Amino acid sequence: MSEPWEFTATEGLKAISGGTLSCEGWVASCFERIELRDDTVLAWKYLDRKGALAAARNIDKAGSGGLAGGLPFGVKDIIDTADMPTAYGSSIHHGHLPGRDAGCVAITRAAGGVLLGKTVSTEFGHRFPGETRNPNNPDHTPGGSSSGSAAAVGDFMVPCSYGTQTTGSVIRPAAYCGAIGYKPTYGDINTNGVMPNTPSIDTIGAITRSVEDLALVRSILLEEAIQELKPPPLSDLNIGFYRSPFWNDADKKMQELITNCVECFASAGATVTDVELPNVSRNFEELHATVSGYEFSRTLSWERFNCSDKLSAPLRDGRMREGLETSYERYRECWRRLERQRIETDEFFEGLDVLVTPSATGEAPKGLMTTGNAIFNSTWTALGTPAITLPLFVGPLGLPMGLQLVAGRFKDRKLFDIAQAVMLAHDKGKLLC
Amino acid sequence: MSEPWEFTATEGLKAISGGTLSCEGWVASCFERIELRDDTVLAWKYLDRKGALAAARNIDKAGSGGLAGGLPFGVKDIIDTADMPTAYGSSIHHGHLPGRDAGCVAITRAAGGVLLGKTVSTEFGHRFPGETRNPNNPDHTPGGSSSGSAAAVGDFMVPCSYGTQTTGSVIRPAAYCGAIGYKPTYGDINTNGVMPNTPSIDTIGAITRSVEDLALVRSILLEEAIQELKPPPLSDLNIGFYRSPFWNDADKKMQELITNCVECFASAGATVTDVELPNVSRNFEELHATVSGYEFSRTLSWERFNCSDKLSAPLRDGRMREGLETSYERYRECWRRLERQRIETDEFFEGLDVLVTPSATGEAPKGLMTTGNAIFNSTWTALGTPAITLPLFVGPLGLPMGLQLVAGRFKDRKLFDIAQAVMLAHDKGKLLC
Numbered sequence: 001m002s003e004p005w006e007f008t009a010t011e012g013l014k015a016i017s018g019g020t021l022s023c024e025g026w027v028a029s030c031f032e033r034i035e036l037r038d039d040t041v042l043a044w045k046y047l048d049r050k051g052a053l054a055a056a057r058n059i060d061k062a063g064s065g066g067l068a069g070g071l072p073f074g075v076k077d078i079i080d081t082a083d084m085p086t087a088y089g090s091s092i093h094h095g096h097l098p099g100r101d102a103g104c105v106a107i108t109r110a111a112g113g114v115l116l117g118k119t120v121s122t123e124f125g126h127r128f129p130g131e132t133r134n135p136n137n138p139d140h141t142p143g144g145s146s147s148g149s150a151a152a153v154g155d156f157m158v159p160c161s162y163g164t165q166t167t168g169s170v171i172r173p174a175a176y177c178g179a180i181g182y183k184p185t186y187g188d189i190n191t192n193g194v195m196p197n198t199p200s201i202d203t204i205g206a207i208t209r210s211v212e213d214l215a216l217v218r219s220i221l222l223e224e225a226i227q228e229l230k231p232p233p234l235s236d237l238n239i240g241f242y243r244s245p246f247w248n249d250a251d252k253k254m255q256e257l258i259t260n261c262v263e264c265f266a267s268a269g270a271t272v273t274d275v276e277l278p279n280v281s282r283n284f285e286e287l288h289a290t291v292s293g294y295e296f297s298r299t300l301s302w303e304r305f306n307c308s309d310k311l312s313a314p315l316r317d318g319r320m321r322e323g324l325e326t327s328y329e330r331y332r333e334c335w336r337r338l339e340r341q342r343i344e345t346d347e348f349f350e351g352l353d354v355l356v357t358p359s360a361t362g363e364a365p366k367g368l369m370t371t372g373n374a375i376f377n378s379t380w381t382a383l384g385t386p387a388i389t390l391p392l393f394v395g396p397l398g399l400p401m402g403l404q405l406v407a408g409r410f411k412d413r414k415l416f417d418i419a420q421a422v423m424l425a426h427d428k429g430k431l432l433c
Numbered sequence: 434m435s436e437p438w439e440f441t442a443t444e445g446l447k448a449i450s451g452g453t454l455s456c457e458g459w460v461a462s463c464f465e466r467i468e469l470r471d472d473t474v475l476a477w478k479y480l481d482r483k484g485a486l487a488a489a490r491n492i493d494k495a496g497s498g499g500l501a502g503g504l505p506f507g508v509k510d511i512i513d514t515a516d517m518p519t520a521y522g523s524s525i526h527h528g529h530l531p532g533r534d535a536g537c538v539a540i541t542r543a544a545g546g547v548l549l550g551k552t553v554s555t556e557f558g559h560r561f562p563g564e565t566r567n568p569n570n571p572d573h574t575p576g577g578s579s580s581g582s583a584a585a586v587g588d589f590m591v592p593c594s595y596g597t598q599t600t601g602s603v604i605r606p607a608a609y610c611g612a613i614g615y616k617p618t619y620g621d622i623n624t625n626g627v628m629p630n631t632p633s634i635d636t637i638g639a640i641t642r643s644v645e646d647l648a649l650v651r652s653i654l655l656e657e658a659i660q661e662l663k664p665p666p667l668s669d670l671n672i673g674f675y676r677s678p679f680w681n682d683a684d685k686k687m688q689e690l691i692t693n694c695v696e697c698f699a700s701a702g703a704t705v706t707d708v709e710l711p712n713v714s715r716n717f718e719e720l721h722a723t724v725s726g727y728e729f730s731r732t733l734s735w736e737r738f739n740c741s742d743k744l745s746a747p748l749r750d751g752r753m754r755e756g757l758e759t760s761y762e763r764y765r766e767c768w769r770r771l772e773r774q775r776i777e778t779d780e781f782f783e784g785l786d787v788l789v790t791p792s793a794t795g796e797a798p799k800g801l802m803t804t805g806n807a808i809f810n811s812t813w814t815a816l817g818t819p820a821i822t823l824p825l826f827v828g829p830l831g832l833p834m835g836l837q838l839v840a841g842r843f844k845d846r847k848l849f850d851i852a853q854a855v856m857l858a859h860d861k862g863k864l865l866c
Binding site for chain 1: 535768772773
């Protein structure tokens with residue numbers, strides 16, 4: 001019999017409503033897993049065992065009635081919480097108590113979610129890593145910036161966590177940790193109470209271990225009724241294979257796995273076309289970096305002027321300095337290109353159900369000093385499209401690798417359906433990956 | 434001789450650099466004015482006389498070297514401050530200490546600005562009024578939501594203040610209080626550390642008593658060198674007269690004053706054309722309300738779930754309820770229309786230097802229970818264009834009334850130049866208003 005910590009969100013909630021699991025039992029089991037594993041993985045910045053168990057008992061007693069009735073979850077430590085410290089991945093804000101929950105936390109708790117604690121973030125959601133290790137091999141990075149959120153879910157410490165993505169901060173760590181990651185359409189999930197990085201691009205995302213769970217989390221966060229997944233037959237799909245201008249940055253193994261997978265889609269009857277995105281060349285990366293640098297350096301104004309010695313050198317002398325060296329005119333030129341390109345990309349996706357592309361350049365790199373390369377993610381974050389990573393592959397070092405699915409903006413539900421179809425085909429061995 | 438509290442920002446900074454005024458003297462003089470007037474006006478939620486005088490003395494000693502070296506300023510109490518409480522206009526957050534300054538505060542302080550205190554906001558920047566009164570007649574509203582910021586500047590308690598606008602929250606109160614108000618292009622001023630209302634629309638704005646000061650404040654906030662104003666001859670201008678679909682909501686007196694002013698522009702040689710905005714009918718107001726309601730109800734999720742009894746009934750049962758009753762699909766339909774319409778409006782403004790329209794429907798209404806009608810403002814806030822109100826008129830009750838100037842997005846500097854040309858013409862009696 002499975003331990004409760006093994007449950008996906010959907011499985012656990014079904015067990016609770018079926019009377020075979022209590023919320024307290026689920027939460028306690030997650031903490032057992034955390035106790036067993038977190039000395040190695042270091043996914044959590046702060047844990048509130050006592051508070052979480054008390055909340056769980058209350059839900060067991062009263063019943064929450066909400067979509068998330070009893071669901072244990074974790075949130076990245078750049079997301080504010082009323083009752084737990086939020087340090088934004090920086091020593092500057094050590095012990096800071098924000099006084100209110102971010103919207104995504106308040107809504108999930110109101111729906112019956114039980115917050116276990118705060119997961120490790122890189123410094124202000126940028127690159128400088130926290131202490132988290134890859135659960136599959138602690139000598140490797142978990143990715144970032146939602147490092148702890150990805151590691152905790154990938155390692156079965158919690159079924160669901162929230163992160164944020166400004167470059168590749170949900171999709172990449174989820175892929176590295178063997179979890180499912182989801183970056184919604186820009187603007188779908190209100191970011192109030194989240195420390196901003198690049199407000200024009202920042203997106204709250206979710207990490208789970210099933211596609212059904214993503215759909216559940218979206219319903220929770222949008223306060224809508226659960227919508228049943230309707231996975232289409234692969235043969236109905238019009239799939240774009242997008243190598244991207246960054247294809248040669250991907251490992252040979254990644255190239256091979258993705259290409260093979262795309263061939264499987266075609267064998268299953270899908271229409272597969274090689275596609276290029278209008279106006280996205282290697283320079284597009286610079287567009288993202290320019291907008292992000294300009295905004296990020298302003299977002300951290302208080303820290304810049306009052307405690308810049310406590311910012312990491314890579315942040316202070318890298319992205320922040322670049323941002324301060326960018327003129328308003330140059331920033332706006334890039335920002336306006338993005339604004340138009342988002343709309344053009346909607347049109348591009350009208351003829352396409354989904355686009356497939358790598359989730360990252362390969363397996364999680366060895367070492368903890370970098371969180372890996374986000375080159376396969378920043379395009380979608382900047383364009384505001386929804387993206388999902390599915391843990392379909394295993395690399396030469398035995399570490400997980402992801403296939404990234406991307407849809408047009410506002411088509412997140414359709415993307416779930418397709419992701420579910422792909423997972424089902426994968427589970428049946430139909431994608432010989 | 435003028436008292437220092439009478440100085441505009443630019444005048445005071447010139448006096449400091451000329452050696453005829455100390456920063457401490459300026460700040461102390463502002464506090465004298467506050468002591469004299471604020472029992473009546475109630476513009477300030479919190480004042481830090483001791484801290485401000487200490488900061489001023491430090492600047493006098495060290496010299497700040499910054500653009501704002503010695504400038505007293507105030508900020509709306511939905512803008513976070515590290516050393517002063519920030520209550521967001523709600524009893525829920527009474528005494529809250531955010532732990533860091535919002536970007537606009539940190540940048541202004543780093544440039545040598547001296548924060549005197551926090552100005553009264555309506556509840557969370559929505560409609561439910563605070564205690565502030567109109568300095569021209571305390572039986573009348575100062576407007577909102579940046580009520581205290583407008584009243585404090587209009588009443589000479591401080592030369593410059595920051596507010597925010599989601600509907601008409603900077604332009605309207607500035608007009609009612611006889612000050613100059615400026616809502617920048619959406620996205621120009623980073624909103625980190627400001628309690629969000631409607632993130633897709635929220636804009637930080639400034640209130641001053643001269644157009645030169647607006648240009649100064651923009652330079653401070655963008656961390657750019659001061660750019661000299663270059664007021665063009667009125668005869669060079671291509672002016673659009675925009676009555677708007679809401680013309681009949683304006684008082685007869687407002688209609689008469691604006692029409693007369695437009696005739697003066699034409700007499701001065703300007704090309705004046707009656708214009709209509711593409712795709713803006715009376716329904717446009719609903720577009721704004723739909724986007725705003727949906728986002729606002731999510732922004733205040735923590736308050737909604739944890740202390741909704743402490744929200745005002747108009748907020749809870751009005752905008753918030755409407756927002757919760759709006760479907761995701763309807764919200765996104767309106768949001769997408771706005772996204773496209775912002776770009777279309779850029780094109781509309783290509784043939785036009787500036788558009789003139791009322792700043793509000795008339796004088797500040799009597800009574801303190803409403804903050805007046807924002808119908809002449811919400812279009813520009815939603816479309817993201819910059820707008821300025823100039824206190825050109827006096828109404829039948831002896832209260833100030835404003836002319837609103839609007840330019841295309843990203844043309845804020847050009848708008849300053851034109852606003853300065855209009856003020857100069859007005860001061861010379863060339864606009865027989």
